[in-house]
Amino acid sequence: DAKTTQPPSMDCAEGRAANLPCNHSTISGNEYVYWYRQIHSQGPQYIIHGLKNNETNEMASLIITEDRKSSTLILPHATLRDTAVYYCIVRVGDDKIIFGKGTRLHILP
Amino acid sequence: KAGVTQTPRYLIKTRGQQVTLSCSPISGHRSVSWYQQTPGQGLQFLFEYFSETQRNKGNFPGRFSGRQFSNSRSEMNVSTLELGDSALYLCASSLAPDIGYGYTFGSGTRLTVV
Numbered sequence: 001d002a003k004t005t006q007p008p009s010m011d012c013a014e015g016r017a018a019n020l021p022c023n024h025s026t027i028s029g030n031e032y033v034y035w036y037r038q039i040h041s042q043g044p045q046y047i048i049h050g051l052k053n054n055e056t057n058e059m060a061s062l063i064i065t066e067d068r069k070s071s072t073l074i075l076p077h078a079t080l081r082d083t084a085v086y087y088c089i090v091r092v093g094d095d096k097i098i099f100g101k102g103t104r105l106h107i108l109p
Numbered sequence: 110k111a112g113v114t115q116t117p118r119y120l121i122k123t124r125g126q127q128v129t130l131s132c133s134p135i136s137g138h139r140s141v142s143w144y145q146q147t148p149g150q151g152l153q154f155l156f157e158y159f160s161e162t163q164r165n166k167g168n169f170p171g172r173f174s175g176r177q178f179s180n181s182r183s184e185m186n187v188s189t190l191e192l193g194d195s196a197l198y199l200c201a202s203s204l205a206p207d208i209g210y211g212y213t214f215g216s217g218t219r220l221t222v223v
Contacts, residue, residue, distance in 0.1 A: 036212075038152075042214075042216060043199050043201070043214025043215050043216055043217055044152070044199075044201075044212075044214050045214070046211070046213070087152075094164075094205070094206035094207035096142065096154050096157055096164075096165040096167075097142065097154070097212060098154055099151060099153075099154075101151055102151075
């Protein structure tokens with residue numbers, strides 16, 4: 001079973017920052033937080049991952065709380081192409097990747 | 110470089126038949142995972158192969174099987190098809206199982222069982 005809890009859906013205005021929360025209160029010390037997204041009719045796409053420090057790449061930023069029990073994925077300037085289902089996953093080492101239900105993000109023009 | 114290639118893209122089969130789906134990973138990737146996606150259950154893990162060995166298996170009946178070849182290409186087989194097997198089947202490849210950020214997914218094979 002997935003070890004994360006995400007809101008089923010969110011809306012964000014185009015051009016604004018999209019902040020997607022994820023709760024992983026039972027995360028263990030060696031588990032990483034990964035984010036993937038799935039655009040309609042495509043396979044999931046890796047976005048970003050982190051262990052305890054905040055991370056940023058060309059797609060997004062990942063903010064992990066100090067106690068590591070929750071995190072937030074930030075898309076700084078959302079566009080219509082960011083409309084997708086976003087999955088937050090916790091995973092240790094070489095364990096299998098288990099997807100939960102994810103958050104369906106709607107970008108509003 | 111070429112991405113993950115899944116063939117065929119679409120497939121229609123009859124109940125009771127069997128089906129084989131193929132996945133060609135990115136060149137150099139040795140880990141292949143398979144997922145089933147349905148509207149009701151979402152993305153569910155089927156199995157994972159690395160260096161021709163099955164490392165992990167999800168909670169699916171024995172009708173679902175897979176294998177990986179020495180060139181890292183993978184196939185999955187479903188025997189005695191049921192209507193509930195209608196789904197999008199996705200495979201993902203990675204350099205190795207512990208590189209979670211490197212999982213690249215294919216576009217999937219959409220299987221319809223009638």
